Amino acid sequence: MKRLVLALLALCAFSVAAMAQEADMSGLTAEEREIVATLQTNGANARNVENAIKFWRKAPDDLKARIMAAPQEKRWPIILCNFLGFNIGTTGRTDPDFCEGRVYADIMRGQESWSSDGKWVGPSEQCRARNKRNEYGQLICS
Numbered sequence: 826m827k828r829l830v831l832a833l834l835a836l837c838a839f840s841v842a843a844m845a846q847e848a849d850m851s852g853l854t855a856e857e858r859e860i861v862a863t864l865q866t867n868g869a870n871a872r873n874v875e876n877a878i879k880f881w882r883k884a885p886d887d888l889k890a891r892i893m894a895a896p897q898e899k900r901w902p903i904i905l906c907n908f909l910g911f912n913i914g915t916t917g918r919t920d921p922d923f924c925e926g927r928v929y930a931d932i933m934r935g936q937e938s939w940s941s942d943g944k945w946v947g948p949s950e951q952c953r954a955r956n957k958r959n960e961y962g963q964l965i966c967s
Contacts, residue, residue, distance in 0.1 A: 856893065857881060863900045880908050888913070902928035937966055 853861065860881050864874050881889070884907070891913075892903050906924035907913075913921055940946050952966035959965055 853878070856889070860892075860900075860904070863897060863904075877904060877908070880904070898932075899925070899929055902926075902932070934963065934966065 857878055860877060861874050864877055869877070884892075888907055892900050895903055902925040903921070905928055906921045909924070911919055911921035911924045915921070917923075938945060938947050948964045948966050952964055957965045
């Protein structure tokens with residue numbers, strides 16, 4: 826009986842949280858909803874989404890246009906790098922294109938290690954045998 830009560834309480838708490846999140850979404854513009862959808866596909870939690878919306882509302886129009894023009898899978902690296910302070914027009918290690926390319930490559934490299942049903946499969950045997958690594962010691966399989 827205790828387990829049933831705990832399960833019902835957990836279900837109610839989850840339902841209330843889901844309804845609160847939906848209620849918070851009602852005040853967002855279409856662009857902001859699209860950004861939230863992008864973040865949710867990349868595993869962002871509620872706090873990340875809240876901070877991203879604050880960032881989006883203060884972002885310059887040229888950055889917003891750049892994000893919206895980018896393919897869906899490349900939006901998160903643009904948002905992240907600009908949120909971290911990489912500014913358009915800089916060069917070298919502070920170049921946002923450099924940061925975005927690295928973040929996107931890390932995301933793609935990470936996706937190769939997971940199956941479509943969300944199970945960890947790790948790098949293939951061929952990749953391990955090649956033992957090609959980046960400067961952080963991570964295997965490069967592609």
